[in-house]
Amino acid sequence: MTEPFVSAHDSFYIIKDWHEAVPGLVAGFSTKVGGSSLGHFDSLNTGFHVNDRLEDVCANRQMIGGLLSFPAETWIGACQTHGNRIAAVKKSDSGKGALCYDTSFADTDGLYTEDKGILLTLCYADCVPLYFLSRQHERVGTAHAGWKGTVLGIGANMVSQWKQEGIEPEEIEAxxxxxxxxxxxxxxxxxxxxxxxxxxxxxxxxxxxxxESGQFYLSLQKLNEWILIKAGIPKENIRSTKRCTSCSTEFFSHRRDHGKTGRMVGFIGWKERVSS
Ligand SMILES: [Zn+2]
Incomplete structure:
Protein backbone atom coordinates (compact mmCIF):
# COMPACT_ATOMS: atom_id res chain seq x y z
CA MET A 1 0.00 0.00 0.00
CA THR A 2 1.38 3.40 -0.89
CA GLU A 3 1.91 5.85 1.95
CA PRO A 4 -1.01 8.32 1.95
CA PHE A 5 0.89 11.10 3.76
CA VAL A 6 3.47 12.81 1.58
CA SER A 7 5.62 15.73 2.71
CA ALA A 8 4.55 18.96 1.02
CA HIS A 9 6.73 21.24 3.17
CA ASP A 10 8.98 20.83 6.25
CA SER A 11 5.97 21.91 8.30
CA PHE A 12 3.28 19.57 6.98
CA TYR A 13 2.25 16.42 5.15
CA ILE A 14 -0.71 16.16 2.82
CA ILE A 15 -2.87 13.23 1.75
CA LYS A 16 -1.44 13.42 -1.71
CA ASP A 17 -3.83 11.35 -3.79
CA TRP A 18 -6.89 13.10 -2.36
CA HIS A 19 -5.21 16.40 -3.10
CA GLU A 20 -4.54 15.36 -6.68
CA ALA A 21 -7.82 13.62 -7.42
CA VAL A 22 -10.34 15.88 -5.69
CA PRO A 23 -10.23 19.52 -6.80
CA GLY A 24 -10.13 21.92 -3.86
CA LEU A 25 -9.69 19.29 -1.16
CA VAL A 26 -6.93 19.98 1.38
CA ALA A 27 -6.13 17.37 4.03
CA GLY A 28 -3.01 16.69 6.03
CA PHE A 29 -1.03 16.83 9.24
CA SER A 30 1.57 19.27 10.53
CA THR A 31 5.04 18.49 11.87
CA LYS A 32 6.81 20.27 14.74
CA VAL A 33 9.22 21.98 12.34
CA GLY A 34 9.35 25.65 11.37
CA GLY A 35 7.37 27.42 14.09
CA SER A 36 7.91 30.13 16.70
CA SER A 37 7.42 28.24 19.96
CA LEU A 38 10.26 27.57 22.41
CA GLY A 39 11.25 24.95 24.98
CA HIS A 40 9.03 21.86 25.06
CA PHE A 41 7.02 23.41 22.26
CA ASP A 42 9.94 23.86 19.88
CA SER A 43 8.74 24.86 17.52
CA LEU A 44 5.46 24.40 15.62
CA ASN A 45 3.07 23.82 18.51
CA THR A 46 -0.57 24.34 17.49
CA GLY A 47 -2.21 23.34 20.80
CA PHE A 48 -3.72 26.09 22.98
CA HIS A 49 -4.21 23.97 26.10
CA VAL A 50 -0.57 23.03 26.80
CA ASN A 51 0.58 26.32 28.40
CA ASP A 52 2.58 27.56 25.44
CA ARG A 53 2.60 31.32 24.78
CA LEU A 54 -0.65 32.27 23.05
CA GLU A 55 1.07 34.56 20.57
CA ASP A 56 3.38 31.75 19.47
CA VAL A 57 0.50 29.30 19.02
CA CYS A 58 -1.42 31.87 16.98
CA ALA A 59 1.66 32.70 14.90
CA ASN A 60 2.19 28.99 14.21
CA ARG A 61 -1.43 28.54 13.17
CA GLN A 62 -1.27 31.58 10.94
CA MET A 63 1.95 30.34 9.36
CA ILE A 64 0.41 26.95 8.49
CA GLY A 65 -2.78 28.66 7.30
CA GLY A 66 -0.74 30.86 4.99
CA LEU A 67 1.12 27.89 3.51
CA LEU A 68 -2.15 26.03 2.92
CA SER A 69 -3.93 29.14 1.57
CA PHE A 70 -6.45 28.48 4.30
CA PRO A 71 -6.04 31.49 6.65
CA ALA A 72 -6.31 30.69 10.36
CA GLU A 73 -9.49 32.78 10.47
CA THR A 74 -11.17 30.02 8.41
CA TRP A 75 -10.17 27.24 10.81
CA ILE A 76 -12.61 25.54 13.16
CA GLY A 77 -11.33 23.80 16.29
CA ALA A 78 -12.58 21.88 19.30
CA CYS A 79 -11.95 21.43 23.03
CA GLN A 80 -11.03 17.78 22.70
CA THR A 81 -11.88 15.57 25.66
CA HIS A 82 -11.10 12.02 24.43
CA GLY A 83 -14.85 11.54 24.08
CA ASN A 84 -16.90 10.50 21.06
CA ARG A 85 -19.03 13.59 20.37
CA ILE A 86 -19.06 14.75 16.77
CA ALA A 87 -20.29 18.15 15.56
CA ALA A 88 -21.65 19.13 12.14
CA VAL A 89 -20.16 22.54 11.36
CA LYS A 90 -20.99 25.30 8.90
CA LYS A 91 -19.30 28.17 7.18
CA SER A 92 -20.88 30.42 9.81
CA ASP A 93 -18.70 28.67 12.43
CA SER A 94 -15.57 29.90 10.65
CA GLY A 95 -12.91 31.02 13.11
CA LYS A 96 -14.30 29.25 16.17
CA GLY A 97 -11.35 27.87 18.11
CA ALA A 98 -8.98 29.17 15.43
CA LEU A 99 -7.00 31.82 17.29
CA CYS A 100 -8.63 31.51 20.71
CA TYR A 101 -9.35 28.33 22.66
CA ASP A 102 -12.48 29.68 24.39
CA THR A 103 -14.54 29.78 21.20
CA SER A 104 -13.75 26.14 20.29
CA PHE A 105 -16.53 23.56 20.03
CA ALA A 106 -16.89 22.29 23.59
CA ASP A 107 -16.42 18.61 24.43
CA THR A 108 -15.98 17.61 20.79
CA ASP A 109 -13.57 15.15 19.17
CA GLY A 110 -15.01 14.97 15.67
CA LEU A 111 -16.06 17.55 13.06
CA TYR A 112 -17.65 17.30 9.62
CA THR A 113 -19.04 19.61 6.98
CA GLU A 114 -20.24 19.99 3.41
CA ASP A 115 -19.47 23.72 3.38
CA LYS A 116 -16.52 25.10 1.46
CA GLY A 117 -13.96 27.62 2.65
CA ILE A 118 -13.51 26.26 6.18
CA LEU A 119 -10.76 24.06 7.56
CA LEU A 120 -11.64 21.45 10.17
CA THR A 121 -8.77 21.16 12.64
CA LEU A 122 -7.99 18.90 15.61
CA CYS A 123 -4.79 18.63 17.66
CA TYR A 124 -2.63 15.59 18.31
CA ALA A 125 0.46 14.20 19.98
CA ASP A 126 0.27 10.39 19.45
CA CYS A 127 -3.53 10.01 19.21
CA VAL A 128 -4.89 8.88 15.86
CA PRO A 129 -6.26 11.37 13.35
CA LEU A 130 -9.07 9.91 11.24
CA TYR A 131 -10.04 11.55 7.96
CA PHE A 132 -13.32 10.92 6.14
CA LEU A 133 -14.45 11.80 2.63
CA SER A 134 -17.58 11.33 0.54
CA ARG A 135 -16.76 12.51 -2.97
CA GLN A 136 -20.38 12.02 -4.02
CA HIS A 137 -21.78 14.30 -1.30
CA GLU A 138 -18.71 16.55 -1.17
CA ARG A 139 -18.53 16.00 2.56
CA VAL A 140 -15.42 15.81 4.75
CA GLY A 141 -14.90 14.88 8.37
CA THR A 142 -12.18 14.26 10.89
CA ALA A 143 -11.94 12.67 14.32
CA HIS A 144 -9.44 12.51 17.17
CA ALA A 145 -9.05 8.92 18.31
CA GLY A 146 -6.71 8.19 21.20
CA TRP A 147 -7.31 4.88 22.91
CA LYS A 148 -10.29 6.27 24.81
CA GLY A 149 -12.00 7.82 21.79
CA THR A 150 -11.17 4.73 19.76
CA VAL A 151 -12.81 2.30 22.19
CA LEU A 152 -15.74 4.70 22.60
CA GLY A 153 -16.18 4.17 18.87
CA ILE A 154 -15.74 7.70 17.56
CA GLY A 155 -14.87 6.34 14.10
CA ALA A 156 -18.05 4.25 14.03
CA ASN A 157 -20.02 7.26 15.29
CA MET A 158 -18.91 9.31 12.31
CA VAL A 159 -20.09 6.60 9.93
CA SER A 160 -23.45 6.15 11.67
CA GLN A 161 -24.05 9.90 11.88
CA TRP A 162 -23.38 10.24 8.14
CA LYS A 163 -25.60 7.23 7.41
CA GLN A 164 -28.49 8.86 9.26
CA GLU A 165 -28.03 11.81 6.93
CA GLY A 166 -28.21 9.68 3.78
CA ILE A 167 -24.57 8.79 3.16
CA GLU A 168 -23.99 5.07 2.79
CA PRO A 169 -20.80 3.66 4.37
CA GLU A 170 -19.85 2.17 0.97
CA GLU A 171 -19.23 5.64 -0.44
CA ILE A 172 -17.04 6.78 2.46
CA GLU A 173 -13.26 6.79 2.12
CA ALA A 174 -11.14 6.95 5.27
CA GLU A 212 5.92 -8.45 31.14
CA SER A 213 2.71 -9.73 32.62
CA GLY A 214 -0.33 -7.55 31.93
CA GLN A 215 1.50 -5.41 29.36
CA PHE A 216 0.65 -5.30 25.66
CA TYR A 217 1.64 -3.53 22.48
CA LEU A 218 -1.44 -2.02 20.86
CA SER A 219 -1.93 -0.85 17.28
CA LEU A 220 -4.50 1.93 17.44
CA GLN A 221 -4.27 2.13 13.66
CA LYS A 222 -5.32 -1.51 13.17
CA LEU A 223 -8.03 -1.17 15.83
CA ASN A 224 -9.48 1.91 14.15
CA GLU A 225 -9.39 0.21 10.76
CA TRP A 226 -11.23 -2.74 12.24
CA ILE A 227 -13.86 -0.47 13.81
CA LEU A 228 -14.40 1.40 10.53
CA ILE A 229 -14.80 -1.86 8.63
CA LYS A 230 -17.31 -3.09 11.21
CA ALA A 231 -19.16 0.21 10.76
CA GLY A 232 -19.53 -0.60 7.07
CA ILE A 233 -16.70 1.17 5.25
CA PRO A 234 -15.25 -1.27 2.68
CA LYS A 235 -11.72 -2.35 3.56
CA GLU A 236 -10.44 -1.17 0.19
CA ASN A 237 -11.68 2.36 1.02
CA ILE A 238 -9.46 2.60 4.11
CA ARG A 239 -5.77 3.47 4.08
CA SER A 240 -3.37 3.84 6.95
CA THR A 241 -0.09 5.70 7.33
CA LYS A 242 3.16 4.11 8.43
CA ARG A 243 4.31 7.37 10.01
CA CYS A 244 4.74 7.19 13.78
CA THR A 245 4.72 10.33 15.93
CA SER A 246 6.95 8.66 18.53
CA CYS A 247 9.48 7.01 16.17
CA SER A 248 9.98 10.19 14.16
CA THR A 249 11.52 13.24 15.81
CA GLU A 250 9.78 15.57 13.35
CA PHE A 251 6.63 15.15 15.45
CA PHE A 252 5.65 15.90 19.05
CA SER A 253 4.96 12.71 21.01
CA HIS A 254 3.15 12.72 24.34
CA ARG A 255 4.51 9.29 25.23
CA ARG A 256 8.11 9.82 24.09
CA ASP A 257 8.32 13.36 25.52
CA HIS A 258 6.75 12.32 28.86
CA GLY A 259 3.78 14.65 28.47
CA LYS A 260 5.88 17.80 28.13
CA THR A 261 5.34 18.53 24.49
CA GLY A 262 3.35 20.42 21.87
CA ARG A 263 0.60 19.39 19.49
CA MET A 264 0.40 18.89 15.74
CA VAL A 265 -2.72 19.85 13.83
CA GLY A 266 -4.62 17.50 11.55
CA PHE A 267 -6.74 19.33 9.00
CA ILE A 268 -9.27 18.79 6.22
CA GLY A 269 -11.36 21.21 4.20
CA TRP A 270 -12.54 22.27 0.76
CA LYS A 271 -11.30 25.38 -0.91
CA GLU A 272 -14.00 27.71 -2.04
CA ARG A 273 -14.70 27.35 -5.73
CA VAL A 274 -13.39 30.18 -7.80
CA SER A 275 -16.08 31.14 -10.30
CA SER A 276 -14.74 31.65 -13.80
ZN1 LIG B 1 6.76 4.22 16.72
Whole structure:
Protein backbone atom coordinates (compact mmCIF):
# COMPACT_ATOMS: atom_id res chain seq x y z
CA MET A 1 0.00 0.00 0.00
CA THR A 2 1.38 3.40 -0.89
CA GLU A 3 1.91 5.85 1.95
CA PRO A 4 -1.01 8.32 1.95
CA PHE A 5 0.89 11.10 3.76
CA VAL A 6 3.47 12.81 1.58
CA SER A 7 5.62 15.73 2.71
CA ALA A 8 4.55 18.96 1.02
CA HIS A 9 6.73 21.24 3.17
CA ASP A 10 8.98 20.83 6.25
CA SER A 11 5.97 21.91 8.30
CA PHE A 12 3.28 19.57 6.98
CA TYR A 13 2.25 16.42 5.15
CA ILE A 14 -0.71 16.16 2.82
CA ILE A 15 -2.87 13.23 1.75
CA LYS A 16 -1.44 13.42 -1.71
CA ASP A 17 -3.83 11.35 -3.79
CA TRP A 18 -6.89 13.10 -2.36
CA HIS A 19 -5.21 16.40 -3.10
CA GLU A 20 -4.54 15.36 -6.68
CA ALA A 21 -7.82 13.62 -7.42
CA VAL A 22 -10.34 15.88 -5.69
CA PRO A 23 -10.23 19.52 -6.80
CA GLY A 24 -10.13 21.92 -3.86
CA LEU A 25 -9.69 19.29 -1.16
CA VAL A 26 -6.93 19.98 1.38
CA ALA A 27 -6.13 17.37 4.03
CA GLY A 28 -3.01 16.69 6.03
CA PHE A 29 -1.03 16.83 9.24
CA SER A 30 1.57 19.27 10.53
CA THR A 31 5.04 18.49 11.87
CA LYS A 32 6.81 20.27 14.74
CA VAL A 33 9.22 21.98 12.34
CA GLY A 34 9.35 25.65 11.37
CA GLY A 35 7.37 27.42 14.09
CA SER A 36 7.91 30.13 16.70
CA SER A 37 7.42 28.24 19.96
CA LEU A 38 10.26 27.57 22.41
CA GLY A 39 11.25 24.95 24.98
CA HIS A 40 9.03 21.86 25.06
CA PHE A 41 7.02 23.41 22.26
CA ASP A 42 9.94 23.86 19.88
CA SER A 43 8.74 24.86 17.52
CA LEU A 44 5.46 24.40 15.62
CA ASN A 45 3.07 23.82 18.51
CA THR A 46 -0.57 24.34 17.49
CA GLY A 47 -2.21 23.34 20.80
CA PHE A 48 -3.72 26.09 22.98
CA HIS A 49 -4.21 23.97 26.10
CA VAL A 50 -0.57 23.03 26.80
CA ASN A 51 0.58 26.32 28.40
CA ASP A 52 2.58 27.56 25.44
CA ARG A 53 2.60 31.32 24.78
CA LEU A 54 -0.65 32.27 23.05
CA GLU A 55 1.07 34.56 20.57
CA ASP A 56 3.38 31.75 19.47
CA VAL A 57 0.50 29.30 19.02
CA CYS A 58 -1.42 31.87 16.98
CA ALA A 59 1.66 32.70 14.90
CA ASN A 60 2.19 28.99 14.21
CA ARG A 61 -1.43 28.54 13.17
CA GLN A 62 -1.27 31.58 10.94
CA MET A 63 1.95 30.34 9.36
CA ILE A 64 0.41 26.95 8.49
CA GLY A 65 -2.78 28.66 7.30
CA GLY A 66 -0.74 30.86 4.99
CA LEU A 67 1.12 27.89 3.51
CA LEU A 68 -2.15 26.03 2.92
CA SER A 69 -3.93 29.14 1.57
CA PHE A 70 -6.45 28.48 4.30
CA PRO A 71 -6.04 31.49 6.65
CA ALA A 72 -6.31 30.69 10.36
CA GLU A 73 -9.49 32.78 10.47
CA THR A 74 -11.17 30.02 8.41
CA TRP A 75 -10.17 27.24 10.81
CA ILE A 76 -12.61 25.54 13.16
CA GLY A 77 -11.33 23.80 16.29
CA ALA A 78 -12.58 21.88 19.30
CA CYS A 79 -11.95 21.43 23.03
CA GLN A 80 -11.03 17.78 22.70
CA THR A 81 -11.88 15.57 25.66
CA HIS A 82 -11.10 12.02 24.43
CA GLY A 83 -14.85 11.54 24.08
CA ASN A 84 -16.90 10.50 21.06
CA ARG A 85 -19.03 13.59 20.37
CA ILE A 86 -19.06 14.75 16.77
CA ALA A 87 -20.29 18.15 15.56
CA ALA A 88 -21.65 19.13 12.14
CA VAL A 89 -20.16 22.54 11.36
CA LYS A 90 -20.99 25.30 8.90
CA LYS A 91 -19.30 28.17 7.18
CA SER A 92 -20.88 30.42 9.81
CA ASP A 93 -18.70 28.67 12.43
CA SER A 94 -15.57 29.90 10.65
CA GLY A 95 -12.91 31.02 13.11
CA LYS A 96 -14.30 29.25 16.17
CA GLY A 97 -11.35 27.87 18.11
CA ALA A 98 -8.98 29.17 15.43
CA LEU A 99 -7.00 31.82 17.29
CA CYS A 100 -8.63 31.51 20.71
CA TYR A 101 -9.35 28.33 22.66
CA ASP A 102 -12.48 29.68 24.39
CA THR A 103 -14.54 29.78 21.20
CA SER A 104 -13.75 26.14 20.29
CA PHE A 105 -16.53 23.56 20.03
CA ALA A 106 -16.89 22.29 23.59
CA ASP A 107 -16.42 18.61 24.43
CA THR A 108 -15.98 17.61 20.79
CA ASP A 109 -13.57 15.15 19.17
CA GLY A 110 -15.01 14.97 15.67
CA LEU A 111 -16.06 17.55 13.06
CA TYR A 112 -17.65 17.30 9.62
CA THR A 113 -19.04 19.61 6.98
CA GLU A 114 -20.24 19.99 3.41
CA ASP A 115 -19.47 23.72 3.38
CA LYS A 116 -16.52 25.10 1.46
CA GLY A 117 -13.96 27.62 2.65
CA ILE A 118 -13.51 26.26 6.18
CA LEU A 119 -10.76 24.06 7.56
CA LEU A 120 -11.64 21.45 10.17
CA THR A 121 -8.77 21.16 12.64
CA LEU A 122 -7.99 18.90 15.61
CA CYS A 123 -4.79 18.63 17.66
CA TYR A 124 -2.63 15.59 18.31
CA ALA A 125 0.46 14.20 19.98
CA ASP A 126 0.27 10.39 19.45
CA CYS A 127 -3.53 10.01 19.21
CA VAL A 128 -4.89 8.88 15.86
CA PRO A 129 -6.26 11.37 13.35
CA LEU A 130 -9.07 9.91 11.24
CA TYR A 131 -10.04 11.55 7.96
CA PHE A 132 -13.32 10.92 6.14
CA LEU A 133 -14.45 11.80 2.63
CA SER A 134 -17.58 11.33 0.54
CA ARG A 135 -16.76 12.51 -2.97
CA GLN A 136 -20.38 12.02 -4.02
CA HIS A 137 -21.78 14.30 -1.30
CA GLU A 138 -18.71 16.55 -1.17
CA ARG A 139 -18.53 16.00 2.56
CA VAL A 140 -15.42 15.81 4.75
CA GLY A 141 -14.90 14.88 8.37
CA THR A 142 -12.18 14.26 10.89
CA ALA A 143 -11.94 12.67 14.32
CA HIS A 144 -9.44 12.51 17.17
CA ALA A 145 -9.05 8.92 18.31
CA GLY A 146 -6.71 8.19 21.20
CA TRP A 147 -7.31 4.88 22.91
CA LYS A 148 -10.29 6.27 24.81
CA GLY A 149 -12.00 7.82 21.79
CA THR A 150 -11.17 4.73 19.76
CA VAL A 151 -12.81 2.30 22.19
CA LEU A 152 -15.74 4.70 22.60
CA GLY A 153 -16.18 4.17 18.87
CA ILE A 154 -15.74 7.70 17.56
CA GLY A 155 -14.87 6.34 14.10
CA ALA A 156 -18.05 4.25 14.03
CA ASN A 157 -20.02 7.26 15.29
CA MET A 158 -18.91 9.31 12.31
CA VAL A 159 -20.09 6.60 9.93
CA SER A 160 -23.45 6.15 11.67
CA GLN A 161 -24.05 9.90 11.88
CA TRP A 162 -23.38 10.24 8.14
CA LYS A 163 -25.60 7.23 7.41
CA GLN A 164 -28.49 8.86 9.26
CA GLU A 165 -28.03 11.81 6.93
CA GLY A 166 -28.21 9.68 3.78
CA ILE A 167 -24.57 8.79 3.16
CA GLU A 168 -23.99 5.07 2.79
CA PRO A 169 -20.80 3.66 4.37
CA GLU A 170 -19.85 2.17 0.97
CA GLU A 171 -19.23 5.64 -0.44
CA ILE A 172 -17.04 6.78 2.46
CA GLU A 173 -13.26 6.79 2.12
CA ALA A 174 -11.14 6.95 5.27
CA UNK A 175 -7.50 7.64 6.00
CA UNK A 176 -5.75 6.87 9.28
CA UNK A 177 -3.05 9.44 9.99
CA UNK A 178 0.29 9.84 11.80
CA UNK A 179 0.09 8.57 15.37
CA UNK A 180 1.97 6.34 17.81
CA UNK A 181 2.81 2.94 16.32
CA UNK A 182 2.35 -0.48 17.87
CA UNK A 183 6.07 -0.82 18.68
CA UNK A 184 6.04 2.46 20.65
CA UNK A 185 2.70 1.99 22.37
CA UNK A 186 2.72 -0.27 25.41
CA UNK A 187 -0.55 -0.41 27.35
CA UNK A 188 -1.89 -2.28 30.35
CA UNK A 189 -4.67 -4.79 30.86
CA UNK A 190 -7.24 -2.07 31.57
CA UNK A 191 -6.89 -0.74 28.01
CA UNK A 192 -6.92 -4.20 26.45
CA UNK A 193 -10.14 -5.08 28.31
CA UNK A 194 -11.80 -2.15 26.53
CA UNK A 195 -10.23 -3.06 23.18
CA UNK A 196 -11.62 -6.60 23.44
CA UNK A 197 -15.16 -5.25 23.22
CA UNK A 198 -14.42 -4.50 19.55
CA UNK A 199 -12.37 -7.48 18.50
CA UNK A 200 -13.58 -10.96 17.66
CA UNK A 201 -10.35 -12.83 18.31
CA UNK A 202 -9.46 -13.44 14.67
CA UNK A 203 -7.19 -10.47 13.96
CA UNK A 204 -6.11 -8.96 17.24
CA UNK A 205 -4.65 -5.45 17.04
CA UNK A 206 -2.38 -6.09 20.03
CA UNK A 207 0.23 -8.55 21.25
CA UNK A 208 1.58 -9.36 24.72
CA UNK A 209 4.86 -7.70 25.73
CA UNK A 210 7.40 -10.49 26.17
CA UNK A 211 8.22 -11.19 29.80
CA GLU A 212 5.92 -8.45 31.14
CA SER A 213 2.71 -9.73 32.62
CA GLY A 214 -0.33 -7.55 31.93
CA GLN A 215 1.50 -5.41 29.36
CA PHE A 216 0.65 -5.30 25.66
CA TYR A 217 1.64 -3.53 22.48
CA LEU A 218 -1.44 -2.02 20.86
CA SER A 219 -1.93 -0.85 17.28
CA LEU A 220 -4.50 1.93 17.44
CA GLN A 221 -4.27 2.13 13.66
CA LYS A 222 -5.32 -1.51 13.17
CA LEU A 223 -8.03 -1.17 15.83
CA ASN A 224 -9.48 1.91 14.15
CA GLU A 225 -9.39 0.21 10.76
CA TRP A 226 -11.23 -2.74 12.24
CA ILE A 227 -13.86 -0.47 13.81
CA LEU A 228 -14.40 1.40 10.53
CA ILE A 229 -14.80 -1.86 8.63
CA LYS A 230 -17.31 -3.09 11.21
CA ALA A 231 -19.16 0.21 10.76
CA GLY A 232 -19.53 -0.60 7.07
CA ILE A 233 -16.70 1.17 5.25
CA PRO A 234 -15.25 -1.27 2.68
CA LYS A 235 -11.72 -2.35 3.56
CA GLU A 236 -10.44 -1.17 0.19
CA ASN A 237 -11.68 2.36 1.02
CA ILE A 238 -9.46 2.60 4.11
CA ARG A 239 -5.77 3.47 4.08
CA SER A 240 -3.37 3.84 6.95
CA THR A 241 -0.09 5.70 7.33
CA LYS A 242 3.16 4.11 8.43
CA ARG A 243 4.31 7.37 10.01
CA CYS A 244 4.74 7.19 13.78
CA THR A 245 4.72 10.33 15.93
CA SER A 246 6.95 8.66 18.53
CA CYS A 247 9.48 7.01 16.17
CA SER A 248 9.98 10.19 14.16
CA THR A 249 11.52 13.24 15.81
CA GLU A 250 9.78 15.57 13.35
CA PHE A 251 6.63 15.15 15.45
CA PHE A 252 5.65 15.90 19.05
CA SER A 253 4.96 12.71 21.01
CA HIS A 254 3.15 12.72 24.34
CA ARG A 255 4.51 9.29 25.23
CA ARG A 256 8.11 9.82 24.09
CA ASP A 257 8.32 13.36 25.52
CA HIS A 258 6.75 12.32 28.86
CA GLY A 259 3.78 14.65 28.47
CA LYS A 260 5.88 17.80 28.13
CA THR A 261 5.34 18.53 24.49
CA GLY A 262 3.35 20.42 21.87
CA ARG A 263 0.60 19.39 19.49
CA MET A 264 0.40 18.89 15.74
CA VAL A 265 -2.72 19.85 13.83
CA GLY A 266 -4.62 17.50 11.55
CA PHE A 267 -6.74 19.33 9.00
CA ILE A 268 -9.27 18.79 6.22
CA GLY A 269 -11.36 21.21 4.20
CA TRP A 270 -12.54 22.27 0.76
CA LYS A 271 -11.30 25.38 -0.91
CA GLU A 272 -14.00 27.71 -2.04
CA ARG A 273 -14.70 27.35 -5.73
CA VAL A 274 -13.39 30.18 -7.80
CA SER A 275 -16.08 31.14 -10.30
CA SER A 276 -14.74 31.65 -13.80
ZN1 LIG B 1 6.76 4.22 16.72
Missing amino acids: VIGPSICETCYKVDQRVIDEVRRWTDGSALPYSPAAG
